[in-house]
Amino acid sequence: MAPKWWHDAVVYQVYPRSFCDSNNDGMGDLRGIISKLDYLKTLGVNVVWLSPVYKSPMDDNGYDISDYQDIAPEFGTMADMDELLEKAKQRDIRIIMDLVVNHTSDEHPWFKEARKSKDNPYRDYYIWRKPNADGSVPDEMGSVFGGSAWEFDEQTGEYYFHIFSKRQPDLNWENPKVQEEVHKMMNWWIDKGIGGFRLDVIDLIGKEIDNKITGNGPRLHPLIQQMNRATFGNKDVLTVGETWDATPEIAKLYSNPEREEFSMVFQFEHISLTWKNGDKWTPIPLDLPALKRVLTKWQVELADEGWNSLFWNNHDLPRIVSKYGCEGQYRVESAKMLATTLHMMKGTPYVYQGEEIGMTNVAFDSIEDYRDIETLNFYKERTANGVSPDAMLAAVHENSRDNGRTPMPWDSSDNGGFSAVQPWISTNPNYPQINVAQALEDKDSVFYHYQKLIALRKSMPVIVYGDFQPVFEEHEKVFGYLRCDDAQRLLVLSNFSGEAVDIDMPAHLCGVEVEPVIHNYEAHTYLPTQVTLKPYESFAVLLP
Ligand code: TEU
Ligand code: CA
Incomplete structure (x- = not known):
């Protein structure tokens, strides 16, 4: 890319x-x-x-x-x-x-114009529908902020559409x-x-x-x-x-x-x-x-x-x-x-x-x-x-x-x-x-x-462009992944729980000296066969 x-x-x-x-x-x-x-x-x-x-x-x-x-x-x-x-x-x-x-807002000049009359040049900037025969709302569509997505406008006797508040009328993007x-x-x-x-x-x-x-x-x-x-x-x-x-x-x-x-x-x-x-x-x-x-x-x-x-x-x-x-x-x-x-x-x-x-x-x-x-x-x-x-x-x-x-x-x-x-x-x-x-x-x-973290992104291309591979995918408390490019392999492990967790390291990720990159407890410089992560501990290290 x-x-x-x-x-x-x-x-x-x-x-x-x-x-x-x-x-x-x-x-x-x-x-x-x-x-x-x-x-x-x-x-x-x-x-x-x-x-x-x-x-x-x-x-x-x-x-x-x-x-x-x-x-x-x-x-x-x-x-x-x-x-x-x-x-x-x-x-x-x-x-x-x-x-x-x-x-837009209902106070935008386009909407103020649009609501004046059905033949106003700005009418089609917004979305209007006639009431049903019994005067009810055009359909059951609802607003993200609660209630109907349709608001009746007295002046012209039609409803306008608003996905958010009734003071946020939707623009009509079909209009060039x-x-x-x-x-x-x-x-x-x-x-x-x-x-x-x-x-x-x-x-x-x-x-x-x-x-x-x-x-x-x-x-x-x-x-x-x-x-x-x-x-x-x-x-x-x-x-x-x-x-x-x-x-x-x-x-x-x-x-x-x-x-x-x-x-x-x-x-x-x-x-x-x-x-x-x-x-x-x-x-x-x-x-x-x-x-x-x-x-x-x-x-x-x-x-x-x-x-x-x-x-x-x-x-x-x-x-x-x-x-x-x-x-x-x-x-x-x-x-x-x-x-x-x-x-x-x-x-x-x-x-x-x-x-x-x-x-x-x-x-x-x-x-x-x-x-x-x-x-x-x-x-x-x-x-x-x-x-x-x-x-x-x-x-x-x-x-x-x-x-x-x-x-x-x-x-x-x-x-x-x-x-x-x-x-x-x-x-x-x-x-x-x-x-x-x-x-x-x-x-x-x-x-x-x-x-x-922000400085690391600027100095380590592996963080920006490296591949992502999950590790410990089945673990209930730990999220882990590797980021790899031709030059480096970065391992990131995070304990999402308030208790210490022991994790058994796979063979290809243990018994090695590692270079600490960032951590929230003491740095890890060696990965043994079992790593203990303290409550909410997380670290990133470069593998050899
Ligand atoms: O948010 C879109 C939006 O849908 C949110 O309102 C979201 O659905 C809601 O908070 C979840 O309950 C954007 C803006 O970020 C938000 O601040 C605006 O209120 C909204 O659009 C309307 O412009
Ligand atoms: Ca101020």
Whole structure:
């Protein structure tokens, strides 16, 4: 595969409203991000994915855009954005914009026009259907955020379609004008010198509503190839599509360079394993063998065709130490173990703000303390349908998107030093212990572990391009794999349990001196016939 700059890149995701508040209004902003660029440089990342900063009524924290070419005033101005691009560039950091084009805000001028009359020139920018004869909704399709996907609009007496909130009407991608407008807007950002796009729920744009098809519709890949040709195709940028239902076969369609679509996609199979029958509000414990099977499948199947993205966290997901590691006694060890497991695999790693200091889930006592539209809608819907408020709050503690959205704790001062005033959502109460200042002072912190992993990727080609081979495939507690190229063989072993585990090493992997690469307990320099892994121990070593 022809090498690309993003093959050995590590991306850091910033959720602007929760990152750093420069003017003490309780809301993170662009100047706050600018003030932390040196911190990101110290960590070693070379790409920042910025969650949406565009003008927006913030019904879904900016994933509802009312002007794609302006900045939300709470985040700053276009001059601040230009300065961020410039100062990031000085530090060799590229900025990737979040492109949310499955839908707009209901306050976007296109939608305001569209709803005025059935013959408005913008009407077909969105998806409208007549009520049934009895006045009821066109069909039973539901919104991801609860309730119907159809909203009745009084003015013209028709329903419009929205997969997310009713304030996020879906664009009609069958309309060539929509395609042209979006391409034009993307080129405007590319000309500003951005490093690429993260494409929000892009797998939904090929939908066929009348056949009840939303994800992976028949028109999806032609639309993406057309977008590629019209915009970023001949530019040296990173593009990553958010594709919840991708299988490896589908991911190859997107990311095989010959097809000229995206650099890579986010798949979520390794994330939804703890959702009972796909329902995040019915959490179940992790089945480690299942996680191993999923991670292995993606590594093996995208080996020669396509490219993986590697992530544990983002702004929609609970914190990984709380889910697959240990929040208590072994927080630091398990955060490092999870980081090593992910970062030694093949693909482009993404670090979500706060992951690099081992931030945990939050458990607010009252639903009043939550802000996320999805969490609040489902709390209301499920408790109205008989789920007890306590059970629902427990599910929120486990899987609410707000777990990943509490303000970044920079130090142990009030509100974790994020802001001088009460932030838009409360800080995790554990900020006096878990914060950036503490992590930077402690040479054994999770932060320095991430820093090392990122540096290793830049210096060891075997991590970037080596083959992936699972070892101990049947083991209930340990995940292990080898990464090999012509020059080196790297062995990675991780204990996903809170107990020590003895493993019998296969003949070809023992009785040898090894070179330690990274570890979260003492280094191993020799592999005996039986290796004992301490609780959440993980290490990578080079075999002779
Ligand atoms: O997320 C897509 C999405 O489907 C999530 O809302 C996810 O399904 C949900 O959290 C699982 O319960 C993207 C953005 O990342 C998210 O923040 C937006 O709310 C959503 O699209 C709409 O733009
Ligand atoms: Ca602010």
